[in-house]
Amino acid sequence: MSRKLVIDPVTRIEGHGKVTIQLDDDNQVTDAKLHVVEFRGFEKLVQGHPYWEAPMLLQRICGICFVSHHLCGAKALDDMIGVGLGQHIRLLPGPEKIRRLGHYAQQLQSHVTAYFYLVVPEMLFGMDAPPEQRNVLGLVEQDPALVKRVVALRKWGQELIKTVLGKRMHGISSVPGGVSKNISIEERDRFLQGEEGLLSIDEVIEYAQEGLELFYQFHEQHREQVDQFAVVPALDMCLVNDEGNVDYYHGRIRIIDEHKHIVQEFDYHDYLQHFSEATEAWSYMKFPYLKALGREKGSVRVGPLARLNVTKTLSTPLAEAALKKFHAYTNGRSNNMTLHTNWARAIEIIHSAELIKALLNDTDLQNTELLMIPADTAWTGEGIGVVEAPRGTLLHHYRAAKTGDITFANLIVSTTQNNQVINRTVQSVAQDYISGKAEITEGMLNAIEVGIRAYDPCLSCATHALGQMPLKISVFDARGNIIDELCR
Amino acid sequence: MTNSHKKTLFSHDLPATPMDPALQASRDQKIKVAMIGLCGCWGCTLSLLDMDEALIGLLDKVTILRSSLTDIKRIRQRCAIGFIEGGVANEENIETLKEYREHCDILISVGACAIWGGVPAMRNEVELSSCLEEAYVDSITAVANAIPTIPYHEDIPRITTKVYPCHEVVKMDYFIPGCPPDGGTILKVLDDLVNGREFDLPTTMNRYD
Ligand code: SF4
Numbered sequence: 001m002s003r004k005l006v007i008d009p010v011t012r013i014e015g016h017g018k019v020t021i022q023l024d025d026d027n028q029v030t031d032a033k034l035h036v037v038e039f040r041g042f043e044k045l046v047q048g049h050p051y052w053e054a055p056m057l058l059q060r061i062c063g064i065c066f067v068s069h070h071l072c073g074a075k076a077l078d079d080m081i082g083v084g085l086g087q088h089i090r091l092l093p094g095p096e097k098i099r100r101l102g103h104y105a106q107q108l109q110s111h112v113t114a115y116f117y118l119v120v121p122e123m124l125f126g127m128d129a130p131p132e133q134r135n136v137l138g139l140v141e142q143d144p145a146l147v148k149r150v151v152a153l154r155k156w157g158q159e160l161i162k163t164v165l166g167k168r169m170h171g172i173s174s175v176p177g178g179v180s181k182n183i184s185i186e187e188r189d190r191f192l193q194g195e196e197g198l199l200s201i202d203e204v205i206e207y208a209q210e211g212l213e214l215f216y217q218f219h220e221q222h223r224e225q226v227d228q229f230a231v232v233p234a235l236d237m238c239l240v241n242d243e244g245n246v247d248y249y250h251g252r253i254r255i256i257d258e259h260k261h262i263v264q265e266f267d268y269h270d271y272l273q274h275f276s277e278a279t280e281a282w283s284y285m286k287f288p289y290l291k292a293l294g295r296e297k298g299s300v301r302v303g304p305l306a307r308l309n310v311t312k313t314l315s316t317p318l319a320e321a322a323l324k325k326f327h328a329y330t331n332g333r334s335n336n337m338t339l340h341t342n343w344a345r346a347i348e349i350i351h352s353a354e355l356i357k358a359l360l361n362d363t364d365l366q367n368t369e370l371l372m373i374p375a376d377t378a379w380t381g382e383g384i385g386v387v388e389a390p391r392g393t394l395l396h397h398y399r400a401a402k403t404g405d406i407t408f409a410n411l412i413v414s415t416t417q418n419n420q421v422i423n424r425t426v427q428s429v430a431q432d433y434i435s436g437k438a439e440i441t442e443g444m445l446n447a448i449e450v451g452i453r454a455y456d457p458c459l460s461c462a463t464h465a466l467g468q469m470p471l472k473i474s475v476f477d478a479r480g481n482i483i484d485e486l487c488r
Numbered sequence: 489m490t491n492s493h494k495k496t497l498f499s500h501d502l503p504a505t506p507m508d509p510a511l512q513a514s515r516d517q518k519i520k521v522a523m524i525g526l527c528g529c530w531g532c533t534l535s536l537l538d539m540d541e542a543l544i545g546l547l548d549k550v551t552i553l554r555s556s557l558t559d560i561k562r563i564r565q566r567c568a569i570g571f572i573e574g575g576v577a578n579e580e581n582i583e584t585l586k587e588y589r590e591h592c593d594i595l596i597s598v599g600a601c602a603i604w605g606g607v608p609a610m611r612n613e614v615e616l617s618s619c620l621e622e623a624y625v626d627s628i629t630a631v632a633n634a635i636p637t638i639p640y641h642e643d644i645p646r647i648t649t650k651v652y653p654c655h656e657v658v659k660m661d662y663f664i665p666g667c668p669p670d671g672g673t674i675l676k677v678l679d680d681l682v683n684g685r686e687f688d689l690p691t692t693m694n695r696y697d
Contacts, residue, residue, distance in 0.1 A: 007499045011559045014530040016580070020643050035643045037580055038527060044622045045610035060607040063531020063668065113537065117557065130507040131559040132515075140547050141511060147544060155540045168538055169531050169668055170697075277629040282641040288629065410628050440497070442504035446559065460529050
């Protein structure tokens with residue numbers, strides 16, 4: 001009998017997703033999909049609010065990469081008031097570096113959370129380990145010393161975010177044209193030298209290297225499985241600087257193919273010329289793609305794997321050494337092995353830590369000139385911001401009326417960029433692990449989730465758009481009274 | 489709609505590798521906690537991790553059942569405490585919230601979204617039809633000349649027109665305000681409850697941003 005397999009909800013990811021797999025009478029997989037099952041509506045609900053609220057409101061899209069949303073929004077507002085990159089005006093050095101510091105701290109914190117809390121359990125226990133075990137509880141039981149180090153690492157990232165942005169989550173420091181506060185010597189020294197209950201930067205770098213070691217060990221033991229799991233060819237996209245290397249805060253958008261040839265490169269302010277977003281009935285998440293290539297060929301991959309495929313070098317020594325090894329593994333071609341995303345993520349943890357160290361030693365952080373205040377005539381009323389969020393290229397685009405009220409907002413978030421490629425991954429794993437098997441186990445379905453988790457998708461982020469209310473639904477309150485009832 | 493006649497198998501009902509009995513026994517002795525995100529941003533869930541090293545200490549006494557951090561997809565045992573992040577924005581949120589209410593002795597709304605709908609509830613001001621058009625018909629990146637598709641499928645839940653606070657759908661026992669509340673605040677609540685003390689959150693620990 002034909003059957004449908006369902007994973008509901010997909011766990012150990014941020015946000016809400018569901019997987020369905022269709023099997024025919026011979027147990028062959030005929031279809032497999034990731035459905036994003038939530039939406040929220042930020043693009044619409046921000047309209048009518050004063051423009052300066054956008055970075056505060058829109059970071060509520062995501063509790064793990066809020067700094068990226070906050071900064072992306074702030075960059076768009078820089079453009080809007082006429083001191084931004086849309087006008088080729090860079091911020092003062094102090095504020096730009098302070099924003100970068102917050103951004104790198106978040107990349108560290110976000111990657112550490114994703115890698116250790118969500119992905120490492122599979123590396124240690126295996127994909128078909130007991131579902132109760134392959135998680136952070138299992139880690140604590142098996143290796144409490146490791147978990148202690150992970151907790152310390154994450155805490156350090158969060159504390160640095162708090163110092164730069166004012167709060168551990170949903171910060172308040174970036175304002176149009178700059179930042180509202182600098183970093184004092186005392187604040188800086190806490191992170192350089194550490195204190196009771198807080199690591200020093202050198203310990204952070206040391207712990208970060210252990211994360212990469214963990215991947216190497218895992219790879220060594222399971223080379224075939226890791227290398228053959230969901231090999232999904234795709235274009236890779238990220239922001240690059242003038243040298244063609246990844247820049248997490250600002251740059252041009254570069255897209256490369258499997259041979260690392262540049263397929264397209266453009267100023268992100270021109271994104272509308274290049275991107276369309278398709279919609280499918282079965283998911284609230286859209287499918288962006290490059291217009292020139294069409295949806296099949298023009299869907300891109302973003303995030304750690306894409307960035308390390310695109311970049312030629314990394315600007316810090318330990319990360320650069322690790323990158324050389326990463327590049328050598330595929331002989332100069334793009335790496336399409338989905339599970340190597342975790343390798344790339346571990347390298348980026350080290351890179352973020354090293355970038356932070358360099359910045360902490362930069363005295364521009366103590367600058368007191370923090371804001372550019374443009375003349376009223378500089379107001380453009382429109383702004384676009386793009387950053388490399390932990391999960392990939394993130395875009396915010398706003399327009400505001402002269403009075404300052406937002407009239408339009410469009411967002412393309414990293415996980416949405418990955419939608420097509422994640423779905424290809426789900427199909428690939430379903431074919432390899434499920435198709436034609438007589439008995440289906442929970443572990444085989446977890447393999448699909450492993451493929452999804454490699455992208456560290458943030459489905460909370462991906463559901464900013466408003467959808468519709470199909471058919472009729474009644475909502476009852478605690479006493480059983482109908483409080484909402486609607487028809488399509 | 490075409491697949492409704494098919495036999496549906498959920499991953500959490502399929503045969504799984506069993507837990508080591510000794511490990512399971514040690515967990516069985518612990519106080520069971522569950523936590524889940526409904527319509528939120530995952531920030532409140534991560535605030536639980538912001539308990540930092542105190543979390544490791546607590547795990548001597550506490551174990552976690554259904555949550556987005558474990559692969560336990562349904563609550564099958566009685567739970568002492570359930571933490572809820574996010575408000576109610578679709579029918580799946582309603583089902584999940586009811587499952588938690590049914591299985592948890594104490595249910596706690598964590599954060600602005602769970603308590604009053606939070607930022608997502610700002611959509612309550614907007615007419616649904618205009619939301620639809622904004623997202624899928626008039627979107628600036630919509631595919632040119634394509635017939636607009638509006639998501640509508642048996643495998644995605646239907647959306648409520650308004651976003652609701654959890655306590656409008658089921659009874660909630662306690663509330664921890666903030667966007668998000670600090671890890672220390674959640675720790676105080678959990679530590680009190682686990683040690684048999686009353687819920688007692690001083691207003692000085694509440695956050696209202
Ligand atoms: S209350 Fe704030 S932090 Fe918590 S889920 Fe809602 S938006 Fe996120």
